[in-house]
Amino acid sequence: xxxxxxxxxxxxxxxxxxxxxxxxxxxxxxxxxxxxxxxxxxxxxxxxxxxxxxxxxxxxxxxxxxxxxxxxxxxxxxxxxxxxxxxxxxxxxxxxxxxxxxxxxxxxxxxxxx
Numbered sequence: 001x002x003x004x005x006x007x008x009x010x011x012x013x014x015x016x017x018x019x020x021x022x023x024x025x026x027x028x029x030x031x032x033x034x035x036x037x038x039x040x041x042x043x044x045x046x047x048x049x050x051x052x053x054x055x056x057x058x059x060x061x062x063x064x065x066x067x068x069x070x071x072x073x074x075x076x077x078x079x080x081x082x083x084x085x086x087x088x089x090x091x092x093x094x095x096x097x098x099x100x101x102x103x104x105x106x107x108x109x110x111x112x113x114x
Contacts, residue, residue: 005057009034009046 011028018024027049035045035054042057056064065072092101102109 005039005042005044007044007055009048011048013049 009032011032013024013027018027031047031049033047035047038044043054045054046052051068053068054066058064062074065074090102090104092103093099098113100109100111
């Protein structure tokens with residue numbers, strides 16, 4: 001509906017959380033909503049089943065992001081696969097480090113590219 005920006009929202013779920021594909025679909029239809037009233041200013045919001053996110057388009061720069069009302073500071077979250085709270089996850093790839101680390105099931109794998 002915006003004149004200058006476009007995008008999409010994608011909600012992902014697991015069988016352990018929803019039980020079935022049908023329950024997942026019903027949950028999304030009942031609980032998720034897009035907020036587009038400021039899209040012409042580059043601002044959109046998405047209320048998902050468990051959380052909400054708001055984005056503000058910044059041209060060639062990274063978008064401004066708020067998760068559950070808290071500003072997302074990109075300087076603290078450049079690492080790929082890093083969780084929203086800044087903790088490392090089982091798969092970790094530091095921002096532009098070229099080092100991939102995977103820790104799972106008591107095993108560890110590390111790889112590096114130049």
